[in-house]
Amino acid sequence: MKKVNYSFELFKPNLIVFLICLVFFCILLSFVLISMSNNTTYLNYKFISFISKYVDNHLLEIQKYSQELGLHPTNIRLKNETKTIKEYDEQIYTLFDQLKSAKLVNKNIKKIVLFYPSSDLVVSDIGVYPIDSY
Structure with missing residues (x-):
């Protein structure tokens, strides 16, 4: 006669539900991480673009002043x-x-x-x- 482990049989449906929840959570977490990574990349690009324009404007202002000074x-x-x-x-x-x-x-x-x-x-x-x- 085969010995049956009743505690495992009782635990099996809970384990299946837990694994389904775990897979769902992993999919959701990967989606959130990819979304955050894309958002961070976009914000970094915008920030670098802003800094670049800011520096370019100040350098252009200094260049205009130096040209004005050269013609003084x-x-x-x-x-x-x-x-x-x-x-x-x-x-x-x-x-x-x-x-x-x-x-x-x-x-x-x-x-x-x-x-x-x-x-x-x-x-x-x-x-x-x-x-x-x-």
């Missing part, structure tokens, strides 16, 4: 100067004020220094100096 009449005059400047005129201080205000307006600019080797002059956002004292 005092800057052109000082670049073409051939002798050392002993007396600083009002135009040089106007250029200094413009550099100082540009630094205050744009927080990405840490320091602006213009060096004119032919006239031994430095104009920066902190002042106008002969090259020897800078």
